[in-house]
Every structure is written in structure tokens, then in C-alpha cells.
Amino acid sequence: MIDLHTHTNKSDGTDSPRELVNKAIAQGLTVLGITDHDTTSGWEEAAQTLRGNLALALGSEISCLTEDGISVHMLGLLFDAKHAGIQEMLEETRDGRLPRMRKMIAKMQSAGIDISMDDVEAARPEGATLGRPHLADALVNKGIINSRDEAFQGMLNNESEFYVSHAAPTPAEAIAMIRRAGGVAVIAHPFASRRGVILQASDFQELVTAGLNGIEVDHRDQNPDEREMLRQIARELDLVITGSSDYHGSGKLNSLAEFHTDPSQWEKLESHADKRRVVRA
Numbered sequence: 001m002i003d004l005h006t007h008t009n010k011s012d013g014t015d016s017p018r019e020l021v022n023k024a025i026a027q028g029l030t031v032l033g034i035t036d037h038d039t040t041s042g043w044e045e046a047a048q049t050l051r052g053n054l055a056l057a058l059g060s061e062i063s064c065l066t067e068d069g070i071s072v073h074m075l076g077l078l079f080d081a082k083h084a085g086i087q088e089m090l091e092e093t094r095d096g097r098l099p100r101m102r103k104m105i106a107k108m109q110s111a112g113i114d115i116s117m118d119d120v121e122a123a124r125p126e127g128a129t130l131g132r133p134h135l136a137d138a139l140v141n142k143g144i145i146n147s148r149d150e151a152f153q154g155m156l157n158n159e160s161e162f163y164v165s166h167a168a169p170t171p172a173e174a175i176a177m178i179r180r181a182g183g184v185a186v187i188a189h190p191f192a193s194r195r196g197v198i199l200q201a202s203d204f205q206e207l208v209t210a211g212l213n214g215i216e217v218d219h220r221d222q223n224p225d226e227r228e229m230l231r232q233i234a235r236e237l238d239l240v241i242t243g244s245s246d247y248h249g250s251g252k253l254n255s256l257a258e259f260h261t262d263p264s265q266w267e268k269l270e271s272h273a274d275k276r277r278v279v280r281a
């Protein structure tokens with residue numbers, strides 16, 4: 001089983017990289033992609049934990065914004081973590097997440113919600129890329145809401161009055177950087193309409209021109225119709241089709257490998273990296 005999109009506590013997942021790799025081994029996965037938001041800081045621990053037949057496709061899920069302000073997530077896999085350009089891009093986005101969180105908290109405080117930056121910092125694992133899920137955890141800790149899921153259905157949704165975006169590259173910029181760093185770019189859950197405004201089918205050609213390699217089709221946030229439309233776009237543009245869990249430990253309902261990628265699609269995707277960078281024990 002091949003699962004190319006998961007998170008650890010280096011961003012908003014709840015398992016450490018070690019715990020996640022151990023779970024993947026226990027479940028008999030053949031390839032595990034670790035794609036923490038805007039960071040590669042979990043790669044080393046994951047690689048050190050590796051044993052047996054599991055292979056690691058290390059990467060990152062890069063938060064992007066289109067010029068129209070639509071939020072897009074770009075999975076970069078198999079790139080060179082030592083590439084200065086991509087590390088700069090990831091760092092800039094991480095830096096932008098702090099003032100963004102302060103703005104969201106200020107909006108909540110103005111609405112009379114008892115939440116502070118200290119509460120959020122207390123909920124964030126050390127060194128983790130700061131995100132709305134940590135704010136959700138802080139709200140849960142204070143008894144204001146019951147779960148992350150409840151937060152994302154209401155006050156932390158992209159359409160909420162409290163939502164603030166952060167500085168981020170455009171999808172085309174992220175794709176170009178991932179490719180320059182030797183990796184492959186797969187657009188994550190592009191038609192996940194329940195999260196907010198999404199791209200249109202006509203937006204994909206430009207991303208292909210920038211170097212896009214694949215589309216995440218099978219994902220729990222995309223309904224069967226949305227998946228079918230994406231499968232069609234992928235066929236037309238000769239893009240790799242992936243499926244993945246977007247596992248976040250106990251932070252989300254998604255279970256590891258609940259959706260997966262066909263081995264022949266993975267083989268095609270891997271062949272587009274500039275070197276064989278899959279990590280094996």
C-alpha cells in the first residue's frame with residue numbers, strides 16, 4: 001500500500017515521525033510519504049526509524065495562495081532538502097504564520113472569545129509549523145469547542161469571519177521551486193470544495209506549464225463527482241493520479257492509508273524526480 005500524504009507533530013499531526021513510521025511498518029505499507037506543512041524537519045527522525053521493506057518518499061505540503069486569494073496545497077516529494085531556494089520558501093511561509101495567528105486571535109478576542117497567543121503556543125508541539133489546528137486545540141483545552149473538526153466546520157473554516165490568510169507562494173511558484181530542487185509536485189485535494197473556494201478545471205494547464213506532475217484524486221475531502229472530474233483532467237493533461245490519507249494522527253478522522261496510490265502511478269511519479277531519492281533501510 002502506498003500513502004503519499006501524511007503529517008506528524010512537526011506540523012499539525014499528532015504522531016512523532018518515529019511513531020508514524022512505526023505505524024506504517026506495522027500496517028505493511030510499501031511507500032510512505034511524509035509531507036508536513038511548510039517544513040522538512042521530520043525527515044531525519046523518519047529516516048532513522050526506517051527498517052524492513054518500507055520506503056520513504058519524503059516531502060512537504062506547501063501552503064500556496066493564488067493571485068485571487070484561493071488557498072491551494074502543493075505536495076512536493078523527493079526534492080533535495082539542502083536546496084537553498086526551497087528552504088527559503090518554506091521558511092518565509094512559516095514566518096508568515098505567526099503574525100497571521102496573532103490577527104486571528106485578535107479577531108476572536110474582539111468577539112469576546114477568551115483565547116490568547118500563550119494558549120496557542122501551549123498547544124503547539126515544539127518546533128511545529130504553526131497552524132489553525134493548534135488554535136483549535138487551544139480552544140478545546142479552554143472548553144470553548146469540543147474538537148478540531150468542530151472548529152473547521154465553524155469558526156476556523158476558510159469562510160469564517162475569523163479566518164486570515166498568510167503570505168505564501170503562488171501554486172506555480174511552489175511547483176517551479178519543487179522541480180528546481182529536483183522533486184516532483186502533486187497538487188493536494190484541489191477540489192475539496194467543503195474547505196472553501198477551489199480552483200477551476202481551466203486553472204490546471206498553467207500549473208502543468210509550471211511543471212506539475214500529478215493530482216491527488218482519491219482523498220476523503222473530495223466526493224465521487226469531484227474525483228471523477230479530477231481523473232478526467234489528469235488523463236487529459238497526462239498527469240499522475242494519486243490517492244492518499246492526509247493522515248494527521250488523532251488530530252483528524254483520516255486513518256493511515258485509507259486512500260492509496262496505484263503502484264504504476266507511483267512508479268511514473270518517481271521517475272520524474274531528478275534522481276532516485278526514495279529512502280530505504
Ligand code: AMP
Pocket residue numbers: 012037063130131132133148149150152153248251252253
Ligand atoms: P492552516 O495551515 O493553519 O491554514 O490550517 C489548515 C490545516 O487544518 C490543514 O492542513 C488541515 O489538515 C487542517 N484541517 C482542515 N480541516 C480539518 C478538520 N476538519 N479537522 C482537523 N483538521 C483540519
Ligand code: ZN
Pocket residue numbers: 007012013037248
Ligand atoms: Zn494539516
Ligand code: FE
Pocket residue numbers: 061073188189
Ligand atoms: Fe492540505
Ligand code: FE
Pocket residue numbers: 005006007061246
Ligand atoms: Fe495535508
